[in-house]
Amino acid sequence: MEDCHYFCTLNAHSDKINVAQHQLEHQLQHTINVMYTLSFYSHILHSHIARALLVVAWAALTLTSCVSSSSDDYYASSDCAITAMTIGTLKRTVHSTTTDGRDTTYSVSVAGSAFPMFIDQLRLEIYNPDSLPQNTNVSKVVLSSVTSDGTVFYRTASGTDTLLTTTDSIDFTQPRIFTCLSSDGTQTKIYKVSVNVHKTYSEDFTWITEADDPATFAGVTSQKAFVLNNSLMVFALKDGSPTLLTAATDSPSDWTATPITGLVAMTPEDVVLFNGSFYCADSGNLMISEDGIQWSMVNDHLSIDRMLATGRETIYALSGNDIYCSTDGTDWTLDTSESDMPALPEQNRPSVWSPMSFNDNFSYILIGGTSNDTPCIWRKVVDVNGNDTEPWSLFPQGENGLNIYPALPQSAMVAYDSKILYVGLEGDTLSNFYLSSDGGRNWLEQTTTGNHPANIEAQSFSMTADDDNFVWLITAPSGKVLRGRLNRLGYADNQKIYLKGVRNKE
Numbered sequence: 001m002e003d004c005h006y007f008c009t010l011n012a013h014s015d016k017i018n019v020a021q022h023q024l025e026h027q028l029q030h031t032i033n034v035m036y037t038l039s040f041y042s043h044i045l046h047s048h049i050a051r052a053l054l055v056v057a058w059a060a061l062t063l064t065s066c067v068s069s070s071s072d073d074y075y076a077s078s079d080c081a082i083t084a085m086t087i088g089t090l091k092r093t094v095h096s097t098t099t100d101g102r103d104t105t106y107s108v109s110v111a112g113s114a115f116p117m118f119i120d121q122l123r124l125e126i127y128n129p130d131s132l133p134q135n136t137n138v139s140k141v142v143l144s145s146v147t148s149d150g151t152v153f154y155r156t157a158s159g160t161d162t163l164l165t166t167t168d169s170i171d172f173t174q175p176r177i178f179t180c181l182s183s184d185g186t187q188t189k190i191y192k193v194s195v196n197v198h199k200t201y202s203e204d205f206t207w208i209t210e211a212d213d214p215a216t217f218a219g220v221t222s223q224k225a226f227v228l229n230n231s232l233m234v235f236a237l238k239d240g241s242p243t244l245l246t247a248a249t250d251s252p253s254d255w256t257a258t259p260i261t262g263l264v265a266m267t268p269e270d271v272v273l274f275n276g277s278f279y280c281a282d283s284g285n286l287m288i289s290e291d292g293i294q295w296s297m298v299n300d301h302l303s304i305d306r307m308l309a310t311g312r313e314t315i316y317a318l319s320g321n322d323i324y325c326s327t328d329g330t331d332w333t334l335d336t337s338e339s340d341m342p343a344l345p346e347q348n349r350p351s352v353w354s355p356m357s358f359n360d361n362f363s364y365i366l367i368g369g370t371s372n373d374t375p376c377i378w379r380k381v382v383d384v385n386g387n388d389t390e391p392w393s394l395f396p397q398g399e400n401g402l403n404i405y406p407a408l409p410q411s412a413m414v415a416y417d418s419k420i421l422y423v424g425l426e427g428d429t430l431s432n433f434y435l436s437s438d439g440g441r442n443w444l445e446q447t448t449t450g451n452h453p454a455n456i457e458a459q460s461f462s463m464t465a466d467d468d469n470f471v472w473l474i475t476a477p478s479g480k481v482l483r484g485r486l487n488r489l490g491y492a493d494n495q496k497i498y499l500k501g502v503r504n505k506e
């Protein structure tokens with residue numbers, strides 16, 4: 001019995017020895033494979049990467065030898081990919097002006113995590129589609145986290161490849177090369193990593209002078225502009241006669257002047273665009289035109305003194321002291337107004353409508369002007385469902401007499417970037433822009449030179465905006481045509497799909 005126990009114990013130890021020998025042979029073969037692979041890649045990569053990988057490989061082998069034996073052998077994966085990357089906190093220099101007019105700068109922090117890095121595994125590119133603000137310092141970028149299948153190295157500005165850690169400060173003023181190697185050393189992926197920074201300030205406008213055409217715009221004393229079907233359409237009194245000035249938006253230096261027929265006493269300010277047709281009040285008659293040139297009477301059921309505004313689904317006009325509205329331009333009904341609302345001004349009453357920011361079912365319409373020489377805004381809130389539509393009322397302006405509606409002569413306003421943009425004439429020069437971000441209560445003058453074209457002389461002008469977020473300014477008598485856009489609204493919508501790709505098979 002004791003001999004049997006002895007031989008059983010001996011056999012058990014022999015089995016363990018065989019298992020250990022098998023594992024040792026497997027590790028030895030794996031070591032040979034890794035060393036062979038490293039010697040192969042040393043011809044491709046810089047020698048210090050190979051040396052670093054030797055350290056990684058030997059560390060992995062040493063760790064394996066310390067693991068207790070089991071039925072699961074050590075496995076080194078051939079998977080190879082950078083799967084996530086996050087930028088840490090950065091510094092940005094901001095240029096400003098002191099109250100006494102001196103230029104100054106100060107530094108602010110930028111949360112890099114707010115600008116996600118997207119990974120294109122097909123093109124092997126990593127970048128932030130939403131560029132960092134202008135003047136962000138990317139010469140010392142710390143990546144707060146990097147996730148990968150494999151070991152990651154990056155190439156420094158001096159051309160040295162270095163094992164990546166999340167404490168490294170990396171110069172991203174130029175794209176950097178990142179290399180990911182699988183843990184078994186058989187696969188590699190080389191990525192181009194870019195940290196994008198805007199070259200221009202996102203909240204500035206960039207302006208281009210598209211035309212100087214004094215021959216066409218000579219004699220224009222008043223005007224109002226629209227964009228329809230990729231055409232600029234300016235209704236003008238030119239040498240006292242109603243005239244339509246037109247140019248394509250893609251060739252705004254080529255203008256055509258055409259006499260308007262069917263209108264007796266057109267005032268450009270009275271022309272409105274609604275549902276693809278133009279409407280105008282002319283000597284008490286409501287007139288309509290499809291092309292802006294040929295005009296005809298809508299009906300004679302209602303005497304219309306002035307066109308006031310358009311909304312999302314409604315057009316508004318003034319008859320006597322009453323405001324009427326229509327959803328089709330033909331049938332008109334009396335609209336509601338607050339009983340104490342002062343009368344609307346006879347002229348210089350720009351209007352605009354815009355959706356409410358909190359709920360797209362609501363919109364508001366503004367009409368600017370003066371009452372008893374006091375700047376005023378008339379406003380109406382419309383609910384498309386008809387439940388909470390408000391009457392016309394006088395909208396309170398500013399606080400403590402600050403930031404009130406400017407009420408400049410020959411002024412214009414457009415809905416732009418979920419705000420209201422306003423400009424007028426100050427003498428013979430275009431004013432600064434004014435911006436209302438709260439639906440017409442406060443009007444803030446934009447004083448930085450990047451927000452408006454400077455020193456533009458004009459005796460009359462018009463302003464409109466198109467579907468590509470361009471603002472058009474057309475002046476007379478110089479015929480200067482300017483096109484500008486808020487830089488942020490012109491940024492490209494880059495690829496933002498994360499593509500992890502297909503993993504390498506074992």
